[in-house]
Amino acid sequence: MRYPKKISRKPARFEDIKQEERPLKQLKVSSSLEENLRILKASFKNCNDVIFREFEIGLGRIPAAVIYVDGLVNRLILDNQILKSLMLQAPVFDLNGGEEHVVGACLLSRIKERGLTAGEVKESEELQELANAILSGDVAFFVDGIALALIIGARGWASRNVGEPETESLVRGPREGFTETLRINTALLRRRMKSPDLKMEALQIGTRTKNDVVLAYVDGLVNQEVLQETKRRLQTIEIDGVLESGYIEQLIEDSFLSPFPQMQYTERPDKVIAALLEGRIAIILDGTPFVLIVPATFPQFFQSPEDYYERWIIGSFTRALRIVASYIATFMPAIYIAAVSYHPGLIPTKLLLAIAASREGVPFPPIVEAVMMELSFELFREAGARLPKPIGQTIGIVGGIIIGDAAVSANLASPIMIIVVSVTAIASFTIPAYNLAIGFRLIRFPLMVAAAVLGLYGVMLGFIIINIHMVTMKTFGVSYLSPIVPYQTRDWKDLILRGPLRALLTRPVITGPQDSTRQANRKEKGW
Amino acid sequence: MSRPAKVTARWLLMICMTALALLMTTGCWDRWELEERGMVLGIGLDEAEKAPPIPGVEGELDARGEPVLNVTFQMVDPGQVAGEKKGGGEKGSPYWNLTVESAGSVFEAIREASTRANRSPYLEHVQVLVIGEDLARQGLNKVLDALFRENEIRKRVLVYVTPATAQEVLAVKPRQEGVNAVYLASLQENSKKTSHFPPRVDLGKLSRNIHEGGSYLLPRIIPAKEEVKLIGAGVFKEDKLIGWLGGFESQGVRLVTGQVKGGSVEAVSTRSVPGKKSLDVYEFMELQSTVKPQVQGGQIAFTVQIQTEGRLVEHQNPADTLDEQHLKDMEKEFARAIEKQARLTIEKMQRDFQADVFNFGRALEERYPQVWEQVKNNWSEVFAAAQVEVKAQVNIRRVGISR
Numbered sequence: 001m002r003y004p005k006k007i008s009r010k011p012a013r014f015e016d017i018k019q020e021e022r023p024l025k026q027l028k029v030s031s032s033l034e035e036n037l038r039i040l041k042a043s044f045k046n047c048n049d050v051i052f053r054e055f056e057i058g059l060g061r062i063p064a065a066v067i068y069v070d071g072l073v074n075r076l077i078l079d080n081q082i083l084k085s086l087m088l089q090a091p092v093f094d095l096n097g098g099e100e101h102v103v104g105a106c107l108l109s110r111i112k113e114r115g116l117t118a119g120e121v122k123e124s125e126e127l128q129e130l131a132n133a134i135l136s137g138d139v140a141f142f143v144d145g146i147a148l149a150l151i152i153g154a155r156g157w158a159s160r161n162v163g164e165p166e167t168e169s170l171v172r173g174p175r176e177g178f179t180e181t182l183r184i185n186t187a188l189l190r191r192r193m194k195s196p197d198l199k200m201e202a203l204q205i206g207t208r209t210k211n212d213v214v215l216a217y218v219d220g221l222v223n224q225e226v227l228q229e230t231k232r233r234l235q236t237i238e239i240d241g242v243l244e245s246g247y248i249e250q251l252i253e254d255s256f257l258s259p260f261p262q263m264q265y266t267e268r269p270d271k272v273i274a275a276l277l278e279g280r281i282a283i284i285l286d287g288t289p290f291v292l293i294v295p296a297t298f299p300q301f302f303q304s305p306e307d308y309y310e311r312w313i314i315g316s317f318t319r320a321l322r323i324v325a326s327y328i329a330t331f332m333p334a335i336y337i338a339a340v341s342y343h344p345g346l347i348p349t350k351l352l353l354a355i356a357a358s359r360e361g362v363p364f365p366p367i368v369e370a371v372m373m374e375l376s377f378e379l380f381r382e383a384g385a386r387l388p389k390p391i392g393q394t395i396g397i398v399g400g401i402i403i404g405d406a407a408v409s410a411n412l413a414s415p416i417m418i419i420v421v422s423v424t425a426i427a428s429f430t431i432p433a434y435n436l437a438i439g440f441r442l443i444r445f446p447l448m449v450a451a452a453v454l455g456l457y458g459v460m461l462g463f464i465i466i467n468i469h470m471v472t473m474k475t476f477g478v479s480y481l482s483p484i485v486p487y488q489t490r491d492w493k494d495l496i497l498r499g500p501l502r503a504l505l506t507r508p509v510i511t512g513p514q515d516s517t518r519q520a521n522r523k524e525k526g527w
Numbered sequence: 528m529s530r531p532a533k534v535t536a537r538w539l540l541m542i543c544m545t546a547l548a549l550l551m552t553t554g555c556w557d558r559w560e561l562e563e564r565g566m567v568l569g570i571g572l573d574e575a576e577k578a579p580p581i582p583g584v585e586g587e588l589d590a591r592g593e594p595v596l597n598v599t600f601q602m603v604d605p606g607q608v609a610g611e612k613k614g615g616g617e618k619g620s621p622y623w624n625l626t627v628e629s630a631g632s633v634f635e636a637i638r639e640a641s642t643r644a645n646r647s648p649y650l651e652h653v654q655v656l657v658i659g660e661d662l663a664r665q666g667l668n669k670v671l672d673a674l675f676r677e678n679e680i681r682k683r684v685l686v687y688v689t690p691a692t693a694q695e696v697l698a699v700k701p702r703q704e705g706v707n708a709v710y711l712a713s714l715q716e717n718s719k720k721t722s723h724f725p726p727r728v729d730l731g732k733l734s735r736n737i738h739e740g741g742s743y744l745l746p747r748i749i750p751a752k753e754e755v756k757l758i759g760a761g762v763f764k765e766d767k768l769i770g771w772l773g774g775f776e777s778q779g780v781r782l783v784t785g786q787v788k789g790g791s792v793e794a795v796s797t798r799s800v801p802g803k804k805s806l807d808v809y810e811f812m813e814l815q816s817t818v819k820p821q822v823q824g825g826q827i828a829f830t831v832q833i834q835t836e837g838r839l840v841e842h843q844n845p846a847d848t849l850d851e852q853h854l855k856d857m858e859k860e861f862a863r864a865i866e867k868q869a870r871l872t873i874e875k876m877q878r879d880f881q882a883d884v885f886n887f888g889r890a891l892e893e894r895y896p897q898v899w900e901q902v903k904n905n906w907s908e909v910f911a912a913a914q915v916e917v918k919a920q921v922n923i924r925r926v927g928i929s930r
Contacts, residue, residue: 257539340561345651345681349568349709352652356561356605365560455557 024128033063033144036127040067043131050134057086057111063144066152067130072137074156081118082139082152086111108146116141120153132210159184165267165289167434172309177267182212182286188269189216189282197221198276203234205248205285209241212286213248216272220514221279221507226476230281230294245285245292254475259442261435262475264296271305278507279514295476299484299495301433302326307498316497322430323496329428329440333374334451334459336420337366342455358414367452369413373421374444376403381425483509562605565646568622569708570684571599571693572670573659575628594628596662596670598636599694600648601708608705621705624697633673650679654712656686656730657693657748663761663768668737675734682731685712687748688761688768696750703754714757715746722781722790722811723774725760737766742882742907744780747771764882764907772875779872782865783831783885783917785816791840794864797856798846808841809861812924818890822898828914829887831873833865838925848926862919869917877915881907887915 024043030036037052044050054065066082112121120138124130125148130140137155162184165177178185186200201215213234217227233252242248245265253262266272267289272282275293283292302322307315340359344352362369380399384392400422407413424444431437443466450458473480483491488509493499506516575594607621625644629636641647662670674680689696697707704710715727725744728736736743744760745768758774772780781787791810799805814835821828839857842848876882888906892899902909 257535342557342559344561344564344566344649345679349652349654352561352566353603353605353608353706356566356603357608359562360606362562 024131027127029125029127029130029142029147029149031145031147033065033142036142036149037065037067039127040131043127053083055083055087057115057143058089062107065142066139067134067142068139068154069134069137072157073139073154077118077154077156078139082116082141082154085117086115089115108143108148108150111143112150116150116152118152118154120151122151123148124151125149135210136212155183157181162188168266168268168271168304168432170304170306170309173305174268174270176269178269178284178289178291180287180289182214182284185269185284185289185291186214186216189272189276189284192269192273193218193276201231205234205237205239206241207238209243211242213242214284216276216282216284218276218279221277222281223279223514226295226478227281229476230283234283242285244288245283245290248283248285249292255473258469258473259439260298260470260473260480261301261433261439262296262473262480264293264300264433265290265435266293267291268305274305274308277518295478297475297478298470298481301436302431304432308501312498312500316499319498320496322432325427325430326436326440329424329431329437330443331447331459331463332424332427333370333420333444334447334462335456336417337370337448338451338456338459340366341452346456355414355416358416361411362414363411365452366417367448369417370420370448371445373407373413373417374424374448377421377425378441559649563646564649565600565640565644566603566605567600567648567650567653568603568706569599569601569655569657569697569711570650570653570674571601571624571626571657571659571697572633572662573597573599573692573694574661574665593630595631596629596633596636597626597694598629598633598640599624599626599697600637600640600644601697601706602644602646602648603706620700622707624694626694631669633670634677637673637677650677651681653680653684654708656684657696657711658686658688658745659692659694660688660690660761660768661692663688663745663763665767667733667763667766671730671733671737674730680730682729682734684730685715686728686730686733686745687711687757688745689748689750690771691750696748696755699750699755700753701755711748711755711757714748714755717757719789722778722787723759724757724777725780726786736763740765741886741888742880742884744772744777744884762876762880762882762884764880769882770880772872775868776872776875779868780876780884782814782833782869783816783818783873785814785833787811787814787835792861792864792868793841794857794860796842796844796846797860798844798853800844805843806841807839807843807857807860809857809864809921809923810837810840811835812837818885818887820887820891820894822895826914827891827898827902827909827912828916829890831869831915831917833869833917833919834922835865835919836922836924839923839927842926854923854926858921858923861921861923865919865921866917869919870915873915873917877911877913881911883907883910887913 024039027039030039037054041052049070050067051070052065052067054063056062057064064086066078068078108123112123124133130149130151133151134140137157139152139154141150141152143149159181160179162176162179164175168177176188178188189200190198195218197219199215199217199219201217203213203215204210205213215231215234230252234248237248237251239247239251242251249261249263249265250256255262264275272291272293276282280296281294283294285292302319304318304322307319310318339346340355347355359366364372376399380395380403383399384395387395404413404418404422408415408418428437428441431440443462447459447462450462452458454461470481471479471485479485482488483495490506491508494504494508502519502522505519505521507518509516573596575597601622601624603622604619607619625640627636627639627643629639637648637650656674658667687696696711699707701707701710704713715724718724718726724746728743728745733743733745742762742764744762746757747759747761749756749758758777760772760777760780761768762770762772778787778790778792781790789811791808793806793808796805796807812835814833814837816831816833819830819832821830839848846853848854873885876884883906887910888899888903892903
């Protein structure tokens with residue numbers, strides 16, 4: 001058995017490191033093209049998707065090179081706007097300027113101003129920056145004899161088209177959803193808000209993956225404190241990579257032990273715009289269609305864009321229905337267990353007779369029966385979610401109908417329990433936010449245990465504990481339960497019921513927007 | 528902003544441990560699963576000799592003395608309540624009656640039932656309490672005391688009294704309703720249609736009545752083979768049954784006390800051809816009554832004012848019901864019929880029972896407290912001697928289709 005040699009962790013002195021092995025961070029662009037290419041080739045060793053294309057500019061036969069990543073660059077732009085114009089149309093932009101030979105930075109700016117017919121061009125002398133640009137899909141352009149390089153924007157890669165959002169379907173409303181490409185997403189937002197006040201601040205997160213993140217907000221509406229806090233938290237993230245906006249959510253949320261989500265995610269641009277107009281902030285991550293909205297308060301998760309697209313009576317009804325459903329989804333099994341095991345006196349006689357009749361022959365106490373059925377329901381749900389779509393459909397039928405019916409026939413569960421479980425499940429699906437619905441479904445189990453141990457007293461204790469938790473929770477300095485706690489009468493117009501649009505004159509107070517007026521008070525119109 | 532993860536984890540661990548410890552220490556002390564509770568829907572109380580226990584278990588009382596009281600529990604058999612019995616077979620009765628002998632204590636009997644029923648009696652859903660005549664004549668207080676105190680019984684239990692035995696009443700297999708006790712209890716809800724039995728008396732009200740020591744009525748229930756009849760009332764003084772009222776007088780009591788929700792009164796039609804009697808029937812829609820006591824020189828008198836609105840539901844002669852004069856005549860006719868019914872009832876109560884079930888004493892106390900103080904100790908005699916005048920005013924609101 002040979003022990004591996006101990007690896008020395010002592011850092012070598014900077015002078016001892018060979019030039020090409022030095023980290024790119026400290027290197028500037030050299031005036032020699034060859035030198036630059038050598039360093040970058042060493043840096044991009046074994047990356048076969050990085051292309052080095054050396055060529056000569058125009059008639060002056062000045063050596064130059066472009067470096068880009070194959071697949072991230074739009075070939076048309078690269079060929080026509082960069083190579084073609086530099087190689088064939090060089091005489092047009094008169095490199096020699098007629099009299100004296102143009103050299104150095106002057107030459108480069110001449111190229112930039114007269115030679116390149118690309119939209120996005122910027123100068124850089126940091127090799128690290130250039131490497132990043134190359135990896136992001138830009139083209140780096142080096143000219144011999146000039147200690148400066150150009151970054152030419154020619155990004156273009158295959159991406160999913162804008163399609164209907166899969167997770168949030170509406171009856172009425174736009175059918176566009178975000179895609180995995182950041183630029184398309186920001187464009188979708190910009191399309192819906194033609195105002196320079198819609199700011200998009202960029203930053204990169206992920207020490208190794210360097211994912212682009214855009215912070216979108218509306219200047220003049222956003223609460224500066226919340227904005228600063230959000231930025232501060234984003235900057236504290238030091239992780240090798242963020243693969244989905246869920247990473248960001250979990251790294252910057254306030255209470256990671258809570259079952260309740262403190263950020264909203266959505267695939268719908270219209271939802272994001274609505275949030276921005278309320279003075280909230282959107283965090284858009286490259287590589288995922290799910291945009292985060294902060295700060296998210298509890299009542300927000302019950303809102304669906306449709307509440308606002310449909311007339312207010314319909315919106316109010318559906319929203320109130322969802323709030324009732326959330327209580328059902330959380331407490332119904334627990335209350336059933338408590339009532340049957342401890343307080344049959346609370347149930348009307350005829351109903352109790354029906355329950356007793358249906359429980360006749362079931363060998364388990366209600367808690368065992370309930371946990372069993374709830375768990376099997378969660379199994380069906382999970383199985384349906386994991387399976388490919390065409391097969392997933394059958395799980396619902398097999399699980400719900402056949403197993404449920406068989407369980408009743410086999411006396412493993414009472415029909416009433418099946419009803420309770422089904423109603424609970426359906427109620428939890430009415431909540432528009434999947435993450436909150438999951439939270440409710442998780443709370444259900446401890447509540448059921450509490451009901452089995454202490455009866456309704458236990459359910460009440462659970463309810464109180466949940467309430468205490470929610471009241472004390474803050475998200476980005478905003479109370480989670482606002483406008484319920486702290487109480488804001490003005491915002492109740494759009495809480496349980498959705499008031500008529502002409503009555504919603506102000507933005508929610510909770511985010512503390514700078515400008516709280518939404519629409520002018522309507523003068524009497526002629527109709 | 529956020530505590531270090533170590534501290535949070537420690538907190539979490541502590542909370543989990545505490546919760547675990549708490550869970551371990553609870554005994555689920557009130558837990559009593561539904562399938563272990565013998566749901567009792569009806570209780571019957573009888574004198575022991577009148578109602579031998581069915582099914583009997585010999586020597587039940589051992590050395591606890593002579594049986595004086597039989598308590599019948601009507602227990603539900605949940606397996607038979609549902610529409611179909613699982614696994615086929617004959618559908619049995621959804622309930623069964625268990626009669627327990629007792630040496631006088633109802634509470635003992637309740638506990639004694641657990642020696643024979645594997646699901647011990649659970650009393651929160653009791654619907655009716657039926658009391659047999661013999662027991663009622665001996666006095667209710669000492670028998671019902673246990674039920675008044677029992678925390679498991681609701682105060683909304685309906686109380687009936689029967690001239691037969693409670694056991695017989697509870698043994699009736701109703702044709703209409705699965706469970707006998709549910710059937711018995713739902714009869715009381717028909718007050719909207721008929722006034723031939725007194726307003727509902729539940730355990731709470733009975734307790735108040737007994738402890739106030741006045742007179743009151745309990746609905747009378749008469750068993751047959753497949754049905755019962757709820758008609759008339761038992762008249763109680765203090766806690767003893769002293770006699771019976773029929774349906775007619777029960778309505779009379781309701782008229783005087785103004786507790787009519789429905790029911791009708793009939794009168795011989797004003798347009799009847801002599802020798803050919805035809806009837807007019809009037810149904811109450813609303814009725815109010817006020818009792819005015821008058822004291823003049825030691826003489827106590829009462830005036831009962833009855834005001835009612837209702838509709839003409841039957842008019843057997845061909846006269847025009849829309850005739851103004853005819854309507855007025857009919858109203859007078861009905862008023863006379865109402866007055867007569869009330870007067871007869873009052874006279875019967877004064878003459879036969881000397882029991883003030885109309886709460887005249889209450890009216891007197893409100894109006895002339897000093898007089899009440901003087902007469903309250905022999906109120907029965909004073910009531911029996913009091914002059915009572917009844918005046919009724921009828922307003923016919925509808926006559927139905929006239930042609």
